[in-house]
Amino acid sequence: MRRSLLVRQVIPFLFWYALLILAAIGADGLLHRAGLYWIGRYLGIVGSVLILGSFAYSLRKRKIIQRGSPKALLEMHEYMSWVGVLMILIHAGVHFNAVLPWAAVAVMLIAVASGFTGKYLLKNARERLRTREAGLREAGLKDEEVADRLFLDSTTVDVMKRWRTVHIPITTVFGTLAALHVLSILIFWRW
């Protein structure tokens, strides 16, 4: 029996997403145990620079810059933003103090989830859905039967599509909140 998209791709996706958060908690814990927690402060800067650098892909995609292979830039976008997010999560730690930076972290995690959706799930899911649909039709099933058999998979793909379309707006919100957090640090620093 063929496993559904949920088992084959959504669950692994959740696994890698949880791993990102657990890696951040683990690294933060190690830094605290080693007395090197101050490093986390600077990881926020490095992580932000990495995420900003990863937007070269977005600029290339919209033809604002002409240089660079889109495929290579996309890979760089994925890699740099993943590492950047990890660093910012370590920077945030588990200290719940002000709402603004935590709102930025929460929105960042949603942006990551929407990005993961595009990277890990959507393309494969669409191909699998088409393949299964073609197979069912070849087997002589009627439209209603095909739709019935593919209900769970097509619903999952629809949800994924919606997730992906929110990636850029959510990233915009994240960028705005993060910029305000940086601005508040610059205004009120040396506390």
Add this chain to the structure above:
Amino acid sequence: MRLLLILAVTLILSLALAVAYPDVMIKPGELSAGHRGLERACLGCHAPIRGASSASCLSCHKLDRIGRATTAGLPLPAERFAKLRFHAGLRETDCMRCHTLHASVRHRKEATFQHALLAPAVRGDCRSCHLDRKPADELHSRLNDGCGSCHNTAAWKSAVFDHRALASGTDCAACHGKDKPEDELHPRVTKSCVYCHTTKRWRPAKFDHNRYFRFDANHPADCQVCHTDGSTFSIYTCYGCHEHSPAGILAEHREEGIRNVENCARCHRSGQENEAEGGGEQREGEEEDDD
């Protein structure tokens, strides 16, 4: 266009909330107990871009009053607050080097007390602040010098022990009595450890007896047999047993023209007679040059 709208809405909404509720939106942790009530008065301490300034602290906390009286002028008892009076002699007045009002960074500041800011006289007198930190153990009771001889200002635990600070001098056993190995050699040794060991570490011991004389079954490592003078290992004699007598040894060596038969180990580095190294030994007619 849609993105611009999202950006504008987020920006305006966040800014409005940050201005209206700075204590919720941007304050990095609760203020210390004495500063409650200032939660929304960020600019009372923080100058935009320049950050929190010591001048704002000093407007309430006069350095020469710290540890003596509260900011309201009420006197503070010396037995509890005398250790805070070093503030009066600070070399710099950069309050934020050590202090913070916000909980999120308090642990960091407390861990990095800046001894460099203290006046030299205060900095050199550790006990003026750390009265109760000297351990009541045997080791520390023997120490007379300041803590700085062994400890640094970063942490107590990274102490580098300097034996020169000990009042007990070279009486190693006073502290290291239990460290003496129960092997064949050490129980026989009655002299100070410093004859063979340094104060930095036990191993490697600098002394190698084989360089002078190699032990064997007939010449065991029984210090007192050869080193009969209890005050030093540098003096020895081979005439402590029945085998070697001065008259017999002298008679035997005179045939070789050797008349100094006191410093045997100079030629005989073991009990094997045929291993004797004759080079440089005094013979009849040569100047005596023993050390």
